[in-house]
Amino acid sequence: MQQALSLFSARGYDAVGIQEICEAALVTKPTLYHYFISKRGLLQALLDQHFAPLLTALETSSAYDHDITYSLEKVIRAYFDYARQNMTFYRWQLAMQFAPHESEPHQAVLPFLKKQFRLLESLFQQAEGDHGNMRGRSHAYAATFLGMINTYINLSYEQMLDPDDEQVYRLQHQFMHGIFS
DSSP states (O other), rough: OHHHHHHHHHHHGGOOHHHHHHHHHHHOOHHHHHHHHHHHHHHHHHHHHHHHHHHHHHHHHOOSSSSSHHHHHHHHHHHHHHHHHTTTHHHHHHHHTSSSSTHHHHHHHHHHHHHHHHHHHHHHHHHHHTTTTGGTTTHHHHHHHHHHHHHHHHHHHHHSOOOHHHHHHHHHHHHHHHHHO
């Protein structure tokens, strides 16, 4: 799976064949097909394996505790920590999100994107009770917040910012300024 991830992230899912993965992993095609059934099965296994810890961290960090600022900081930290520890995968899944809509990689990653989005949207919906000016905007807030997080992560990958405590605060502050203004 590591060889497949390396190849897919370097050249894209469609540009990598099963034979190339088998050669890199030093396994035979029958062995790969035994465990994964198909290239799509391998893709699904990679996504399941790598998204599981991120989604678990998001489920925990997005639990609203009546302090929206603190809740958002926890979510940002969960993303930053995961992205720092899983750079190859995180960049690749971002690329798949923006792949052509009908493509196999995009369709495979879409349920994971939707799960993240639902967790964030739920956080903002729960906060509406404490912040009336947020009412009815949870969908837009989830989209904007996730977009900002991914932009900061990408900038950190390009060494244009350090995803440290100061950046967590700045991202949260910038986002919250838009809500409270």
